[in-house]
Amino acid sequence: MSGAVSRANRLLLVAVAALFALSLLSYRQSVTRADRFERGQKLLPNLDPDKVAAIVVRQGERTATLRRQGERYAVAEVHGYRARNDAVNRVLRDLLELGLEQEVGSGAELAAELELEPVTDSTVEVTLDDQVGKRMVGLRVGKGIEDGAGRYVRLLGDEKAPIYLTSGAVSISSDPETYLDQEIVSVERDRVQRVEGPDFVLERADGGDLALAGVPAGRKEKTSETGGLESLLGNLRFERVLVADDAEVRDLEFRDALRFDLDDGSGYVLSVAEAGERTFVRVAGFHTVSQVAITRDEAEEELARKAEVLSRADEIQEFNDYHGSWVYETSEWTGGKLRLRKRDLLESA
Numbered sequence: 432m433s434g435a436v437s438r439a440n441r442l443l444l445v446a447v448a449a450l451f452a453l454s455l456l457s458y459r460q461s462v463t464r465a466d467r468f469e470r471g472q473k474l475l476p477n478l479d480p481d482k483v484a485a486i487v488v489r490q491g492e493r494t495a496t497l498r499r500q501g502e503r504y505a506v507a508e509v510h511g512y513r514a515r516n517d518a519v520n521r522v523l524r525d526l527l528e529l530g531l532e533q534e535v536g537s538g539a540e541l542a543a544e545l546e547l548e549p550v551t552d553s554t555v556e557v558t559l560d561d562q563v564g565k566r567m568v569g570l571r572v573g574k575g576i577e578d579g580a581g582r583y584v585r586l587l588g589d590e591k592a593p594i595y596l597t598s599g600a601v602s603i604s605s606d607p608e609t610y611l612d613q614e615i616v617s618v619e620r621d622r623v624q625r626v627e628g629p630d631f632v633l634e635r636a637d638g639g640d641l642a643l644a645g646v647p648a649g650r651k652e653k654t655s656e657t658g659g660l661e662s663l664l665g666n667l668r669f670e671r672v673l674v675a676d677d678a679e680v681r682d683l684e685f686r687d688a689l690r691f692d693l694d695d696g697s698g699y700v701l702s703v704a705e706a707g708e709r710t711f712v713r714v715a716g717f718h719t720v721s722q723v724a725i726t727r728d729e730a731e732e733e734l735a736r737k738a739e740v741l742s743r744a745d746e747i748q749e750f751n752d753y754h755g756s757w758v759y760e761t762s763e764w765t766g767g768k769l770r771l772r773k774r775d776l777l778e779s780a
Contacts, residue, residue: 468534473527474584474595475568478559480523483567485560488522490605491552497522497610499562508607510674512757515612522603526557530598532581537593545583545594546573555603558587572601611672615714615759616699616750618664618691625692626660631773633657643776651780656771663768664691664699667714669759675713680704680758685713688769696720697743703769710766712759716747 486497486504496507497514504514535541542548550556550571558569569587576582580600586592604610626633626641633641641661643652673680683704692698696719704711720740761769 468531468593468595470532471530471598474529474531474570474586474597475526478523478527478568480527482561483523483559484562485564486519486522487556487558487560488603488605489556490554493605493607495605495607495610504610506607506610509611509672512672513612513753514610518610522557525601525603526559529584529601531584531595532598533596534593535583535596537591539590541594542573542585542590547571547583547585547594548590555601555605556587557603572603575600613668613670615667615669615754616664617666618693618699620662620665622694623661623664623691624694625690627690627692628660629686629688629772631771631776633660643773645773646777649780650777653776653778656776659768660689660771663689663765667765668762669712670762671760673758673760675756675758677758680706680711683711683758685711688712695743696740697747701769703766705766705770708763710761710763710769712761712765712769713757714754714759716750716754718744718747720744 484499486495488495488497494508497504497519498507498511500511500513503516504519505511506514535545539548546554548571553574555572556569557572559567561567571585571587573583573585576596581597582601583594583596584601585594623641624635632644634644635641641657643657646652675681683706685702685704687700688703689701690698691700698717698719700715700717702713702715
Protein backbone atom coordinates (compact mmCIF):
# COMPACT_ATOMS: atom_id res chain seq x y z
CA MET A 432 0.00 0.00 0.00
CA SER A 433 2.80 2.40 0.93
CA GLY A 434 4.49 1.68 -2.42
CA ALA A 435 1.38 2.67 -4.33
CA VAL A 436 1.08 5.89 -2.34
CA SER A 437 4.74 6.70 -2.89
CA ARG A 438 4.36 6.09 -6.63
CA ALA A 439 1.25 8.33 -6.73
CA ASN A 440 3.14 11.10 -4.90
CA ARG A 441 5.99 10.89 -7.39
CA LEU A 442 3.54 11.13 -10.29
CA LEU A 443 1.91 14.14 -8.64
CA LEU A 444 5.27 15.87 -8.16
CA VAL A 445 6.15 15.23 -11.81
CA ALA A 446 2.82 16.64 -12.94
CA VAL A 447 3.30 19.76 -10.76
CA ALA A 448 6.82 20.25 -12.10
CA ALA A 449 5.56 19.88 -15.66
CA LEU A 450 2.79 22.38 -15.08
CA PHE A 451 5.26 24.83 -13.52
CA ALA A 452 7.61 24.45 -16.49
CA LEU A 453 4.77 25.04 -18.94
CA SER A 454 3.60 28.07 -16.96
CA LEU A 455 7.14 29.53 -16.93
CA LEU A 456 7.54 28.90 -20.66
CA SER A 457 4.15 30.51 -21.36
CA TYR A 458 5.12 33.56 -19.25
CA ARG A 459 8.45 33.95 -21.03
CA GLN A 460 6.77 33.66 -24.42
CA SER A 461 4.18 36.29 -23.45
CA VAL A 462 6.91 38.66 -22.27
CA THR A 463 8.89 38.06 -25.45
CA ARG A 464 5.82 38.75 -27.56
CA ALA A 465 5.11 41.92 -25.57
CA ASP A 466 8.68 43.18 -26.04
CA ARG A 467 8.91 42.19 -29.68
CA PHE A 468 8.86 45.21 -31.99
CA GLU A 469 6.06 45.42 -34.50
CA ARG A 470 6.14 47.95 -37.31
CA GLY A 471 3.48 50.62 -36.85
CA GLN A 472 3.23 50.25 -33.07
CA LYS A 473 2.85 53.44 -31.04
CA LEU A 474 5.63 54.86 -28.90
CA LEU A 475 3.19 55.88 -26.14
CA PRO A 476 0.24 53.46 -26.38
CA ASN A 477 -0.83 53.92 -22.76
CA LEU A 478 -0.67 57.71 -22.53
CA ASP A 479 -3.80 59.22 -20.97
CA PRO A 480 -3.96 62.87 -22.13
CA ASP A 481 -6.61 63.70 -19.51
CA LYS A 482 -4.04 63.14 -16.75
CA VAL A 483 -1.42 65.44 -18.29
CA ALA A 484 -1.04 68.68 -16.30
CA ALA A 485 2.22 70.02 -17.74
CA ILE A 486 4.02 69.74 -21.07
CA VAL A 487 7.63 70.91 -21.39
CA VAL A 488 9.33 71.09 -24.78
CA ARG A 489 13.04 71.92 -24.94
CA GLN A 490 15.30 72.48 -27.92
CA GLY A 491 18.61 74.29 -27.74
CA GLU A 492 18.19 77.41 -25.62
CA ARG A 493 14.40 77.55 -26.05
CA THR A 494 11.83 76.05 -23.71
CA ALA A 495 8.04 76.06 -23.92
CA THR A 496 6.24 75.13 -20.71
CA LEU A 497 2.49 74.55 -20.92
CA ARG A 498 0.69 74.18 -17.59
CA ARG A 499 -2.92 73.24 -17.11
CA GLN A 500 -5.06 75.87 -15.39
CA GLY A 501 -8.61 74.61 -15.05
CA GLU A 502 -9.92 73.75 -18.50
CA ARG A 503 -7.04 75.46 -20.34
CA TYR A 504 -3.28 75.55 -20.50
CA ALA A 505 -1.06 78.58 -19.94
CA VAL A 506 2.38 79.41 -21.36
CA ALA A 507 4.73 79.83 -18.39
CA GLU A 508 7.43 81.68 -20.35
CA VAL A 509 4.97 84.40 -21.45
CA HIS A 510 3.80 85.52 -18.00
CA GLY A 511 1.43 82.56 -17.79
CA TYR A 512 -0.78 83.85 -20.61
CA ARG A 513 -3.30 81.36 -21.93
CA ALA A 514 -2.44 78.91 -24.68
CA ARG A 515 -4.55 77.95 -27.68
CA ASN A 516 -6.46 74.78 -26.98
CA ASP A 517 -5.93 73.52 -30.51
CA ALA A 518 -2.14 73.97 -30.23
CA VAL A 519 -1.97 71.99 -26.99
CA ASN A 520 -4.30 69.30 -28.32
CA ARG A 521 -2.14 68.98 -31.42
CA VAL A 522 0.93 68.23 -29.30
CA LEU A 523 -0.91 65.57 -27.30
CA ARG A 524 -2.46 64.08 -30.42
CA ASP A 525 0.89 63.93 -32.21
CA LEU A 526 2.43 62.13 -29.24
CA LEU A 527 -0.44 59.65 -29.04
CA GLU A 528 -0.23 58.94 -32.77
CA LEU A 529 3.56 58.72 -32.90
CA GLY A 530 4.09 55.49 -34.85
CA LEU A 531 7.33 53.57 -35.18
CA GLU A 532 8.93 52.27 -38.36
CA GLN A 533 11.72 50.17 -36.89
CA GLU A 534 13.85 49.49 -33.84
CA VAL A 535 17.42 50.49 -34.68
CA GLY A 536 19.33 49.51 -31.53
CA SER A 537 20.46 50.97 -28.23
CA GLY A 538 23.50 52.15 -26.33
CA ALA A 539 25.48 55.34 -25.77
CA GLU A 540 27.44 55.22 -29.03
CA LEU A 541 24.34 54.95 -31.21
CA ALA A 542 22.52 57.56 -29.12
CA ALA A 543 25.36 60.03 -29.69
CA GLU A 544 25.41 59.33 -33.41
CA LEU A 545 21.66 59.98 -33.66
CA GLU A 546 21.83 63.19 -31.55
CA LEU A 547 19.87 61.76 -28.65
CA GLU A 548 22.58 61.81 -25.95
CA PRO A 549 24.24 64.21 -25.46
CA VAL A 550 21.68 66.64 -26.86
CA THR A 551 22.45 69.01 -29.71
CA ASP A 552 20.69 72.14 -30.95
CA SER A 553 18.52 69.86 -33.10
CA THR A 554 17.46 67.53 -30.29
CA VAL A 555 13.90 68.00 -29.02
CA GLU A 556 13.06 66.83 -25.52
CA VAL A 557 9.44 66.48 -24.40
CA THR A 558 8.31 65.67 -20.87
CA LEU A 559 4.78 65.25 -19.52
CA ASP A 560 3.91 65.60 -15.83
CA ASP A 561 0.72 64.80 -13.92
CA GLN A 562 -1.22 67.02 -11.49
CA VAL A 563 1.17 66.38 -8.58
CA GLY A 564 4.24 67.11 -10.68
CA LYS A 565 5.21 63.47 -11.18
CA ARG A 566 6.84 62.58 -14.47
CA MET A 567 4.45 60.55 -16.62
CA VAL A 568 6.71 60.13 -19.62
CA GLY A 569 9.64 61.76 -21.35
CA LEU A 570 11.24 61.32 -24.75
CA ARG A 571 13.89 62.75 -26.99
CA VAL A 572 13.68 63.29 -30.72
CA GLY A 573 17.01 63.19 -32.51
CA LYS A 574 18.14 63.57 -36.09
CA GLY A 575 16.04 62.53 -39.05
CA ILE A 576 16.84 60.24 -41.93
CA GLU A 577 18.18 61.84 -45.09
CA ASP A 578 15.69 60.39 -47.56
CA GLY A 579 12.50 60.40 -45.49
CA ALA A 580 10.40 62.11 -42.88
CA GLY A 581 11.17 59.81 -39.96
CA ARG A 582 13.24 60.82 -36.93
CA TYR A 583 14.99 58.83 -34.24
CA VAL A 584 13.40 58.76 -30.79
CA ARG A 585 14.09 57.26 -27.39
CA LEU A 586 12.19 57.27 -24.12
CA LEU A 587 13.92 58.94 -21.19
CA GLY A 588 14.84 57.22 -17.95
CA ASP A 589 16.89 54.28 -19.24
CA GLU A 590 20.16 54.61 -21.15
CA LYS A 591 19.65 51.08 -22.47
CA ALA A 592 16.15 51.84 -23.78
CA PRO A 593 15.75 50.96 -27.46
CA ILE A 594 16.02 53.66 -30.11
CA TYR A 595 13.34 53.76 -32.77
CA LEU A 596 12.82 55.38 -36.14
CA THR A 597 9.41 57.03 -36.39
CA SER A 598 7.04 56.30 -39.25
CA GLY A 599 6.58 59.96 -40.13
CA ALA A 600 7.61 63.50 -39.33
CA VAL A 601 7.83 64.73 -35.75
CA SER A 602 7.33 68.46 -35.32
CA ILE A 603 6.86 69.78 -31.77
CA SER A 604 7.76 73.43 -31.30
CA SER A 605 9.84 74.71 -28.37
CA ASP A 606 8.91 78.33 -29.17
CA PRO A 607 6.51 79.59 -26.45
CA GLU A 608 5.02 82.20 -28.80
CA THR A 609 3.61 79.52 -31.11
CA TYR A 610 1.25 78.31 -28.37
CA LEU A 611 -0.24 81.68 -27.38
CA ASP A 612 -3.93 82.34 -27.89
CA GLN A 613 -3.40 85.63 -29.74
CA GLU A 614 -7.08 86.28 -30.43
CA ILE A 615 -8.43 88.87 -27.99
CA VAL A 616 -12.00 89.04 -29.26
CA SER A 617 -13.94 87.79 -32.28
CA VAL A 618 -17.28 89.38 -33.25
CA GLU A 619 -19.12 89.11 -36.57
CA ARG A 620 -19.24 92.51 -38.24
CA ASP A 621 -23.03 92.50 -38.72
CA ARG A 622 -23.45 92.40 -34.93
CA VAL A 623 -21.79 95.81 -34.58
CA GLN A 624 -24.51 98.46 -34.28
CA ARG A 625 -22.42 101.51 -33.50
CA VAL A 626 -18.78 102.56 -33.47
CA GLU A 627 -17.76 105.69 -31.62
CA GLY A 628 -14.34 107.21 -32.17
CA PRO A 629 -12.63 110.33 -30.79
CA ASP A 630 -14.50 112.66 -33.18
CA PHE A 631 -16.81 110.45 -35.25
CA VAL A 632 -19.69 107.99 -35.02
CA LEU A 633 -20.67 105.11 -37.29
CA GLU A 634 -24.28 103.97 -36.90
CA ARG A 635 -26.43 101.25 -38.40
CA ALA A 636 -29.88 102.49 -39.39
CA ASP A 637 -32.88 100.23 -40.16
CA GLY A 638 -30.76 97.11 -40.47
CA GLY A 639 -28.55 98.60 -43.16
CA ASP A 640 -24.80 99.08 -43.27
CA LEU A 641 -22.89 101.13 -40.76
CA ALA A 642 -22.62 104.69 -42.01
CA LEU A 643 -20.61 107.70 -40.95
CA ALA A 644 -22.76 110.32 -39.24
CA GLY A 645 -22.45 114.00 -40.06
CA VAL A 646 -20.84 113.82 -43.50
CA PRO A 647 -20.33 117.46 -44.63
CA ALA A 648 -21.46 118.80 -48.01
CA GLY A 649 -19.08 118.07 -50.86
CA ARG A 650 -17.62 115.08 -49.07
CA LYS A 651 -18.53 111.41 -48.84
CA GLU A 652 -17.73 108.47 -46.61
CA LYS A 653 -14.50 106.65 -47.38
CA THR A 654 -15.93 103.14 -47.17
CA SER A 655 -12.56 101.41 -47.36
CA GLU A 656 -11.73 102.93 -43.98
CA THR A 657 -15.14 102.67 -42.30
CA GLY A 658 -15.44 99.07 -43.46
CA GLY A 659 -12.14 98.31 -41.73
CA LEU A 660 -13.49 99.79 -38.50
CA GLU A 661 -16.68 97.76 -38.78
CA SER A 662 -14.71 94.52 -39.08
CA LEU A 663 -11.97 95.35 -36.56
CA LEU A 664 -13.45 93.10 -33.88
CA GLY A 665 -13.84 90.25 -36.36
CA ASN A 666 -10.41 88.92 -35.38
CA LEU A 667 -8.72 91.33 -33.00
CA ARG A 668 -5.28 89.86 -32.28
CA PHE A 669 -2.06 90.93 -30.66
CA GLU A 670 1.57 90.72 -31.70
CA ARG A 671 2.90 90.72 -28.14
CA VAL A 672 1.41 90.58 -24.66
CA LEU A 673 2.66 92.16 -21.43
CA VAL A 674 1.34 92.27 -17.90
CA ALA A 675 -0.26 95.64 -17.17
CA ASP A 676 2.35 96.63 -14.58
CA ASP A 677 5.34 95.74 -16.75
CA ALA A 678 7.95 98.52 -16.70
CA GLU A 679 7.69 98.77 -20.48
CA VAL A 680 4.02 99.88 -20.42
CA ARG A 681 3.00 100.86 -16.89
CA ASP A 682 3.75 104.56 -17.42
CA LEU A 683 1.96 104.84 -20.78
CA GLU A 684 -1.10 107.05 -20.93
CA PHE A 685 -4.04 105.16 -22.43
CA ARG A 686 -6.95 107.04 -23.99
CA ASP A 687 -10.27 105.64 -25.19
CA ALA A 688 -9.96 105.20 -28.94
CA LEU A 689 -12.98 103.15 -30.07
CA ARG A 690 -16.24 101.98 -28.51
CA PHE A 691 -18.17 99.18 -30.20
CA ASP A 692 -21.86 98.63 -29.34
CA LEU A 693 -23.24 95.22 -30.28
CA ASP A 694 -26.77 94.05 -31.00
CA ASP A 695 -27.25 92.37 -27.60
CA GLY A 696 -26.56 95.41 -25.44
CA SER A 697 -22.94 94.49 -24.81
CA GLY A 698 -19.79 95.91 -26.36
CA TYR A 699 -16.09 96.64 -26.06
CA VAL A 700 -13.94 99.70 -25.48
CA LEU A 701 -10.42 99.81 -26.92
CA SER A 702 -8.00 102.15 -25.17
CA VAL A 703 -4.76 102.99 -26.93
CA ALA A 704 -1.30 104.30 -26.07
CA GLU A 705 1.67 104.89 -28.33
CA ALA A 706 5.41 104.55 -27.81
CA GLY A 707 7.19 105.76 -30.91
CA GLU A 708 5.82 103.74 -33.81
CA ARG A 709 4.50 101.01 -31.53
CA THR A 710 0.82 100.86 -30.55
CA PHE A 711 -0.46 99.30 -27.34
CA VAL A 712 -4.08 98.59 -26.53
CA ARG A 713 -6.18 97.60 -23.56
CA VAL A 714 -9.59 96.02 -24.09
CA ALA A 715 -12.59 96.13 -21.74
CA GLY A 716 -16.08 94.74 -22.22
CA PHE A 717 -19.32 96.31 -21.02
CA HIS A 718 -23.02 95.48 -20.84
CA THR A 719 -25.77 98.09 -20.82
CA VAL A 720 -28.08 95.84 -18.77
CA SER A 721 -27.11 96.07 -15.11
CA GLN A 722 -29.86 93.80 -13.74
CA VAL A 723 -32.72 91.61 -14.92
CA ALA A 724 -36.06 91.25 -13.12
CA ILE A 725 -37.88 87.93 -13.44
CA THR A 726 -41.54 87.38 -12.52
CA ARG A 727 -43.48 84.12 -12.07
CA ASP A 728 -45.91 84.56 -14.94
CA GLU A 729 -43.39 85.37 -17.69
CA ALA A 730 -43.52 83.37 -20.91
CA GLU A 731 -40.79 80.84 -21.67
CA GLU A 732 -39.50 82.92 -24.59
CA GLU A 733 -39.03 85.95 -22.35
CA LEU A 734 -37.33 83.86 -19.70
CA ALA A 735 -34.99 82.42 -22.33
CA ARG A 736 -34.17 85.91 -23.56
CA LYS A 737 -33.37 87.10 -20.07
CA ALA A 738 -31.25 84.01 -19.46
CA GLU A 739 -29.20 84.92 -22.54
CA VAL A 740 -28.75 88.45 -21.22
CA LEU A 741 -27.50 87.15 -17.87
CA SER A 742 -25.22 84.65 -19.57
CA ARG A 743 -23.73 87.38 -21.76
CA ALA A 744 -23.23 89.61 -18.73
CA ASP A 745 -21.31 86.77 -17.07
CA GLU A 746 -19.18 86.38 -20.21
CA ILE A 747 -18.32 90.07 -20.16
CA GLN A 748 -17.37 89.88 -16.49
CA GLU A 749 -15.11 86.88 -17.16
CA PHE A 750 -13.59 88.71 -20.12
CA ASN A 751 -12.75 91.74 -17.98
CA ASP A 752 -11.45 89.62 -15.12
CA TYR A 753 -8.90 88.10 -17.48
CA HIS A 754 -8.03 90.78 -20.02
CA GLY A 755 -7.90 93.57 -17.47
CA SER A 756 -4.50 92.28 -16.38
CA TRP A 757 -2.89 92.58 -19.81
CA VAL A 758 -1.62 95.15 -22.30
CA TYR A 759 -1.38 94.14 -25.95
CA GLU A 760 0.98 95.36 -28.63
CA THR A 761 -0.92 95.38 -31.90
CA SER A 762 0.04 95.04 -35.53
CA GLU A 763 0.75 98.12 -37.63
CA TRP A 764 -2.58 97.62 -39.46
CA THR A 765 -4.60 97.52 -36.23
CA GLY A 766 -2.67 100.45 -34.82
CA GLY A 767 -3.55 102.46 -37.90
CA LYS A 768 -7.27 101.82 -37.37
CA LEU A 769 -7.05 102.88 -33.74
CA ARG A 770 -5.51 106.22 -34.73
CA LEU A 771 -8.20 107.16 -37.28
CA ARG A 772 -10.01 110.49 -37.07
CA LYS A 773 -13.05 111.76 -38.90
CA ARG A 774 -10.94 113.48 -41.55
CA ASP A 775 -9.45 110.07 -42.39
CA LEU A 776 -12.95 108.68 -43.06
CA LEU A 777 -13.87 111.32 -45.67
CA GLU A 778 -13.02 111.84 -49.30
CA SER A 779 -14.17 114.17 -52.06
CA ALA A 780 -17.66 113.54 -53.36
